[in-house]
Amino acid sequence: MTKPSKIAIVGGGPAGMAAALELSKTHEVHLFEKGKTLGRKFLVAGKGGFNLTNSISGADLFSKYQPEGIFKEALLNFDSSATRLWLEELGIPTFIGSSGRVFPEKGIKPIAVLNALKNRMLALGTNLYFEHECVDFSANTLCLKHKDKTKEFHFDYCVFALGGASWSVTGSTGNWLSMFKNKGIATLPFQASNCGLEIESIQNSLESFRGTPLKNIAIRCSDKHVKGEAIICSYGLEGNAIYPISNEVRKQLDVYGTAHIRIDLKPFQTETQLLSKITPSTLPKNYAYIFNLNKTQIALIKTFTDKKTYLNPTLFVGALKSLPIKVDSLRPIEEAISTVGGIDCKALNTDFNLKKFPNIYIAGEMFDWDAPTGGFLLQGCFSTAMHITSSLLSKL
Ligand SMILES: Cc1cc2nc3c(=O)[nH]c(=O)nc-3n(C[C@H](O)[C@H](O)[C@H](O)COP(=O)(O)OP(=O)(O)OC[C@H]3O[C@@H](n4cnc5c(N)ncnc54)[C@H](O)[C@@H]3O)c2cc1C
Incomplete structure (x- = not known):
């Protein structure tokens, strides 16, 4: 049976992977990543604490995110306990450590978590493309640079999950900002967060x-x-x-x-x-x-x-x-654990789609929200991706 709509996901970090995995269950999904592998910043996070989420819930959880209330709906839809269940279902059991931080069970390495996500995507038929950098887009077309060639990809819906602007070695360079700015989409300069x-x-x-x-x-x-x-x-x-x-x-x-x-x-x-x-x-x-x-x-x-x-x-x-x-x-942005800035929230509807291009969604760290360390950053990425998924599925 052919799947009904063609969905492009751009960016293979946790936000892009979560969206791709969920949408592949019912739709034709194509994930484009500019690097040679998925989840490089996710693996860097794995070298540190690797807090996959945080066990706090309800109003306590909402209050961790700025601007105030920004993720309330997304967290009501998919909160930290939902993240734990989702990971469990992917074969990644978790436990709650000190100050509510949630880790993979002892012995489960970050690469195993990444592989669980990747293997599930492949099993669901997600089309993965590496060394494909999105250099431009319109309402239904991506312009992708692959090796020395540029090609077009047509989509019905698109989710951008291009990350913030720290640890550029992982691919999160933020150099996509002008691509949006040039289209009259409100952006903000990147600034360091969760830093020295x-x-x-x-x-x-x-x-x-x-x-x-x-x-x-x-x-x-x-x-x-x-x-x-x-x-x-x-x-x-x-x-x-x-x-x-x-x-x-x-x-x-x-x-x-x-x-x-x-x-x-x-x-x-x-x-x-x-x-x-x-x-x-x-x-x-x-x-x-x-x-x-x-x-x-x-x-x-x-x-x-x-x-x-x-x-x-x-x-x-x-x-x-x-x-x-x-x-x-x-400290400089490059060293920061996360960044603020990127796509200005005022350019987005409550479903995290662009007011100017309603069939294009923005997930994860690439828009202007802030949260402390302790699992809240990845939770924000997962919640935005799942909220977008629900919104898209209700439209399709
Ligand atoms: C040292 C460190 C430790 C951390 N520890 C934790 C932790 O323990 N818990 C926690 O919750 N968070 C932690 N974080 C933060 C967390 O890793 C990030 O918030 C998260 O990775 C952001 O996910 P994302 O999908 O939005 O973007 P990213 O993970 O940055 O992924 C974006 C992807 O998009 C790709 N891309 C960019 N531009 C293009 C383009 N034009 N075309 C195609 N692809 C493109 C990039 O190559 C990259 O793969 C840590 C971060 C760091 C640096």
């Missing part, structure tokens, strides 16, 4: 502490508050408590040129509890013992306080609870 913070004072004064973690701290930027760990590095700070605040830092940098964060080095003790440890004989040389501070914490406080604050125990406690740090910039 460049802090000149750390670059200049904490050389001997590079690589040292600041464990069990809390960091605040505007009203965002994150607990975790930060690592002192050559350019400033990185780590799991830093990445989630990078979006607030970016907003301050955009407006003021610099940003400010505050570190609480003792989040499990109140200021009153810490002040109660001070006696009339408390001297700065005893701070480490009295407040249980290591050399890195002392060095950090010295770097970011003036002499008067450091020498006064009461003011010192204030700094311990809320150490002000000026951030000069974010």
